Amino acid sequence: MPAQTEMNFKALQLLREDADKIAQLISVQLDNLTLPKCPLYEEVLDTQMFGLSREIDFAVRAGMITREQGQQIMHDLERKLEDLYSKVLLKSLDE
Amino acid sequence: MPAQTEMNFKALQLLREDADKIAQLISVQLDNLTLPKCPLYEEVLDTQMFGLSREIDFAVRAGMITREQGQQIMHDLERKLEDLYSKVLLKSLDE
DSSP states (O other), X not given: OOHHHHHHHHHHHHHHHHHHHHHHHXXXXXXXXXXXXXXXXXXXXXXXXXXXXXXXXXXXXTTSSOHHHHHHHHHXXXXXXXXXXHHHHHHHHHO | OOHHHHHHHHHHHHHHHHHHHHHHHHHHHHHTOSSSOOHHHHHHHHHHHHHHXXXXXXXXXXXXXXXXXXXXXXXXXXXXXXXXXXXXXXXXXXO
16 A cells, blocks of 8 residues: 555544544533533533644645545534434433 | 655644744734733634644654654744743833
């Protein structure tokens, strides 16, 4: 595997792991919250999303991944967070 | 130049450019402030430093730069900001 594809593969793997860590962090937070309307939750999420977006932007500028690959990682994470968020909402409506 | 050193060179160049952008951003802010004790200044600085630290951490984990190279970039930027900060303080004492 030529160096460039290897670097692309490694970068994508790292970025996906970081995205999963954010989803994991938020799902743990959500498990402990009735409604995620608490400022800390928002702040943790914003900070982590900002950090990941800077990593992705850097990887694109360094030629490690394409802009589309980067957008896909953010998009997948946002969808995961939406799922988590709606589950919490449904749960809180049931109670 | 083998791919790895090329990638190392490119990553360092990008990270140093990002560090310079932060120093530039802060020096512009400082020029317009008497004393940098305004919350916005602190928040912009914190956010930008956090973003750069995440880029550096990513570059280290991806094997693009060494941990020492990353620390050097942050260290140089912090020293630059200290210089900027002391200049503003001296200026405000003169007034």
